[in-house]
Amino acid sequence: MTAATTAPGAPAPAGPAAGGSALAGTRTLVRFALRRDRIRLPVWILALFLGTLATADSLRTLYSSPEDRANAVRSMDSPAGLAMSGPRHYLDDYGFGSMLSHQMLGFTAVLVGLMSVLIITRHTRAEEETGRAELVRSTVVGRHAHLAAALSVAVLANLVLALLLALGLAGAGLGDGGTAGSLLYGSAHAAAGLVFAAVAAVTVQVTAHARGASGTALAVVGLAYVLRAAGDSVGNGALSWLSPIGWVQRSYPYVDDRWWPLLLCAGFAAVCAAAGFALSTRRDVGAGLRPERPGRPTASDVLATPLGLALRLHRGMLAGFGAGLFLMGAMYGSILGDAEEMLEGIDEIQEALDRLGGAGVAESFASMVMVVLAVVAAVYVVMAALRPRSEETAGRAEPLLATGLSRARWAGGHLAVAMGGGTVVLLLAGLGFGLAGAASTGDGSLLPELVGAALAHAPALWVTAGVAVVLFGWFPRASRAAWIVPVYAFVVGYLGQILRFPDWMNNLSPFGHVPRLPAADMDWLPLLLLSLVAAGLVWLGLTGFRRRDLETK
Structure with missing residues (x-):
């Protein structure tokens, strides 16, 4: 016969109190x-x-x-x-x-x-x-x-x-x-x-x-x-x-x-x-x-790749941002035909539009709106680029990286979806803006112009993703600081034009170096430099991730 004893003064096992609230x-x-x-x-x-x-x-x-x-x-x-x-x-x-x-x-x-x-x-x-x-x-x-x-x-x-x-x-x-x-x-x-x-x-x-x-x-x-x-x-x-x-x-x-x-x-x-x-x-x-939907008995070949897995994890958020930005672009495009009448007599906004290149009111207003759409797309990019950090802290990255999957390929899959998905949602925003804008102004040439203006912000999005991956790779506990990039871009890129912030503040944002299409002329050099900066940041971030310890559970 055995007996269980409890040491004197030992605390009683914790548990729900009977009849507790x-x-x-x-x-x-x-x-x-x-x-x-x-x-x-x-x-x-x-x-x-x-x-x-x-x-x-x-x-x-x-x-x-x-x-x-x-x-x-x-x-x-x-x-x-x-x-x-x-x-x-x-x-x-x-x-x-x-x-x-x-x-x-x-x-x-x-x-x-x-x-x-x-x-x-x-x-x-x-x-x-x-x-x-x-x-x-x-x-x-x-x-x-x-x-x-x-x-x-x-x-x-x-x-x-x-x-x-x-x-x-x-x-x-x-x-x-x-x-x-x-x-x-x-x-x-x-x-x-x-x-x-x-x-x-x-x-x-x-x-x-x-x-x-x-x-x-x-x-x-x-x-x-x-x-x-x-x-x-x-x-x-x-x-x-x-x-x-x-x-x-x-x-x-x-x-x-x-x-x-x-x-x-x-x-x-x-x-x-x-x-x-x-x-x-x-x-x-x-x-x-809502019960979980049973999956297929075997995974597809695409899902067995780092990129396919990342796309599967991000698809809901990507679809939501894509639909939301398309509708947001369409809402702004619907008032593009009334832009000149709406802004008539507001001297400060007229001066801000003039500083964008001196084009027509519709084109200048569109270039300001494009900053807003690009910043919302940057929100998606930051969320997607920081998903590896969430996977790591939740303990889901460790079993994957315990296999033959390298850290660079695993994180690179999420990063590719962040950068590629950001470009896709920009395209949808420009498409919605262009379709509604062309309909409200009666100018069909605005559709390709506004789609091109949206895609011109893609290198700035890639730099935003690069900043996020550098923080994730070298300073994982500070990775949420990547949110500073889209917030700062909105403050100085949109409000700063109206409140007359100095130019040097706008130059600190990657979005400040994007040509203000369709109000300004196209300049390929800043976009090329932004792309090179983004590539360097991605390389630096992945290098840091390979060298640091993985947070385990």
Whole structure:
């Protein structure tokens, strides 16, 4: 007979407490999530806050006189202008506050939605995918604690952003609406963020993968924006009321100051959050409600290659960015025919367009838009180029590299998809821009011009991928610093043209050396030099990856 003994004073085995709360451990998980996001969340919040204040200040400069604001009303009072901004009611009293709400609220609501979705997926589905959630839940942690903690962090982040916006805009003295308008403007952002955080609480229950969950939730964000844009452009209020972004815009900060549309956001968020908690009880930890589709009995010959495997892993994100950039290009192209009328009388923008080469307004405006499309493509490139780092930290790279597969071939497959896929999404963006632009202007020659202008940014994308692979190869813990490249390119390449940043700042960005087609003439030398720089960075990054230790599990 044997007997098990326990040493005096030894702690009892950890496990779920009998009859314990399903929310047990939520407070600890909230603290842990805030600790992990101590850099990420402040960057998000400060970027949105400072960007809004900078926009409010620039609106004062661009539309300083009543005549300038009257010109802005005429330029925005068109289907294309309303689709890109918001409902027409703002134009009835177009002061600085209503102008800020009209032009910025719908756009920043998308960014707040992106922040909220990433918070939820990072602290729920990503934790399950890596196996950390199962380990944590083996202790005294309730079944709903992870989702409750993630939602709590999202609520806190959105409330902090709302408070900063309210205080900052009230201090800026927009002059129409005062403190009440500023408080409503900030609260509208929080309401939009909570809606999309709750949507993500549902999508993380559906799929077993963090990328799929975030992709589905971001598709809902995109659908909300499209519904709002379509409804406002044709004056169909019913269509706009189907969108949470339409709800927050119809609170009309600085115009009517209506709070009740935010109650719709609160109610919808509560319903979605409750659905997320309910659905989480119908699946196992690490699994999704949607069953995994069984694969083929044997892998294809293409899948057995590093490039084929990388393409299989990236295909969903590549398809999403391709479709999104095509639609984004088409939206910008649809207003290309109205560009001259929209920008008429805005001296600062006219001067910025003149600095691009002195071509026609449509061509100059197209070259500015091309920077935006290229930066969005660069976002895909950075995400794809950093995928090897995710594979390494998740422990999936180690068994592959334990075979005869070399590090250079494995990482090179992901890099080839990043660089090649970035070029493809640029092509689709240029195609959508060109087709819609040619239709809106009646000039068929714009199609090849705009497609060529988009492809001219490909070497800058390759440099962006090169920077990411250098960080991955030599400084893997700092690899996320690659995000600086697209963010900086947008700030100096797009906003810098309007706010008159010095030229040397634009020269620090690879996108600053791309010829501003179709406004400027083609120059092949910068593109050749960018391609050589990209090749050198790729070689340097792969060399570092071959020499450093692999992070193992």
